[in-house]
Each structure stands twice: as structure tokens, then as C-alpha cells.
Amino acid sequence: MPDTSSHDRLIEPQHQADLLLYRLYRIHITAGRLVVHMCESEFGITRREWRILSFLAEREGALSSQLAEHAMLDRARTSRTLTTLASKKLVVRQPKPSDRREVNVFLTDEGRRLYGAIYPRVAAINRELVSGLTAAQRQQLDTMVDALQAQASRMVAAAPEAPLPQDGGE
Numbered sequence: 001m002p003d004t005s006s007h008d009r010l011i012e013p014q015h016q017a018d019l020l021l022y023r024l025y026r027i028h029i030t031a032g033r034l035v036v037h038m039c040e041s042e043f044g045i046t047r048r049e050w051r052i053l054s055f056l057a058e059r060e061g062a063l064s065s066q067l068a069e070h071a072m073l074d075r076a077r078t079s080r081t082l083t084t085l086a087s088k089k090l091v092v093r094q095p096k097p098s099d100r101r102e103v104n105v106f107l108t109d110e111g112r113r114l115y116g117a118i119y120p121r122v123a124a125i126n127r128e129l130v131s132g133l134t135a136a137q138r139q140q141l142d143t144m145v146d147a148l149q150a151q152a153s154r155m156v157a158a159a160p161e162a163p164l165p166q167d168g169g170e
Contacts, residue, residue, distance in 0.1 A: 020148075027129075034125050043118060045088070048073065048081050050118065053090060053107065057115040061104045064093070090114060 009018035016022050032047070039050045051071045056062060062070075068078035082105060085091040090111035096102045107115065130138055 031125060031129050035122055038121060039118065043114060045085075045090075045114070046081075048077075049085055049090075050122075052078070052081050052085060053111060053115050054119065054122075056091065056105060056107050057112065057119070060106050064103050064105055067105060085111070 007014070010020055013019045035050070036047050039045050039047060045053070048071070052067055055067055055070050059066070059070075064078055064082060065075060067082070068075045071078060071081075073081070082091060082093060086093060089108055092106050092108055093103045094106065096104060130141070133141065
């Protein structure tokens, strides 16, 4: 049975290092360095570009506004990222015939090839990160992450004035 007399640092953090958001951020930055290094040094794309490419691989033809929402970037930053990806010939933008202000975005063959080269390596980094956990711990963590995301979404919905981070959390 766990020691219930010990301090619950998740509910009553005493230091920055006790804050859940800070702890998650450190995991993201620490392990994410491997993804950033691989994307930048081997494939010539940024993490932001990778996020947009990976979303498109799952949802071809998404609207640029949907990409912004999913990537948690403002529309202007998403538009600039799409312009860069288009200049690298990794995506194409097609205005909707019914409303030319809305643009559907598609991967090019080169974009699909790049995604196919990167995704298995990102998945391997993910696999290695959680490899120190048992199957039961991974299932628990998965359930807890879903619960935390749902709570975070409820918190943001209750405070709609909360803007997106300017850097998309990077």
C-alpha cells in the first residue's frame, strides 16, 4: 500500500519541479530533441513542419484552419508553415471551388515519401520512451493522459479568452 502520509506534489506543488505541466514539458523537450534533431539534420524540416505533415498524412485534404487547430498554432503561423512546405514541394494547396478563401491541403508524393521515412523513426523514439514501463503501466498512463487532456479541454472551454501559445508549445 502506498505511503499516504507523503506529500501529494501533484495537488500541492511546493516547487516548479513539482508542477505537472513543467514535468510534462521537460519530458517533451528532452525526448523531443531526438525528433527535432532527426527532422532538421536528416530531412531538412522543422518540428512544426513535421506536425503539419503527419496530420496531413492522416487527413488528406484538410482545411488550413483544421491544420492550425490540430497543430495548436495560430492561423498565420500555420499559413507560413504551409508556404514553406509548398516551397519544398511537400504539400499542395487547392482552394475550394465553393469558397476560394478556404484551402484544402494535400501531401505531394514527396511529402508522402518523407512522412513514410520519418514516422517509423518517431514511433521508435516513442516506443523507447515508454519501454521502461510495464504493459499495465502503459495502459494506465494512456488512460490518465486521456483524462488529463479531457480536463485541460474543459478548463480551456471555461476560459475561452485563453490564447494559443505563440510557439505552439515548442
